[in-house]
Amino acid sequence: MIRIVTGARLAGLRQEATQSRARAVEVQERADAAYAVHQCEIRVLREQAASAENDAAVVREEAVALEKALAAVRSELAERGERLETVERELSTVRRTGAFVYLLLHHGEPHSIHLTEDDAHAYAATRGAPRTGWVRETGRPPGAVPTWRCVPFTADADTFGFRSVLARLAGGFGGGS
Structure with missing residues (x-):
């Protein structure tokens, strides 16, 4: 079949093709x-x-x-x-x-408790303290706090606790100090 296309129809098809191309470009963009x-x-x-x-x-x-x-x-x-x-x-x-225990003090603060004074000294030696040359409480200047100190204690049944043997030696054990 042959179809005859008029000039107006051809112009319309060209315009549709141009619009379709423009739409295709827009969709592509x-x-x-x-x-x-x-x-x-x-x-x-x-x-x-x-x-x-x-x-x-x-x-x-x-x-x-x-x-x-x-x-x-x-x-x-x-x-x-x-x-x-x-x-x-x-x-x-x-x-x-009722035996003694020995409180080991480090810079005046409680550090550990030992059954014998030798045990306390040996333990302090493992922490850098000298093994010998320990001074008793009475042999140090007042106000001086040694690096390591060993204080003997004993059980006190009246207070259900412990008392310093040194306090008893100073006369304060039974009195109230």
Whole structure:
């Protein structure tokens, strides 16, 4: 079949073709813009994923370090608990027998309790104190606080506690000092 096309019809088809091309160019431009935005979003998401992976690695390292620190603290607490149990047993023995115990002071603060004066001196030596040359309370100048000091104590049934033997020697054991 042959179709005859008039000039007006041909002009109309040309105009429709021009409009269709313009619409195709516009749609292509919008598609290109959407693709560019999509590519930009992908790049941002990849950067965020890489940053999150780096952050996760840092957090894992910190968690490992904290777990090690926690294990060290737990170990130290266990050691201190054992030491406390030993001291409690020793104090219980001293309370029952009425014997002396020796309080080891470091810079005037209580540090540890020992059954014998030699044990206290030996323990202080492991912490850097001299093994010999310890001075009795009466042999030091007033107001001077030595680095290490060993003070004898005895059980005091009246107070359910302990009293310094030195306080008793100074006359204050039974009086109220």
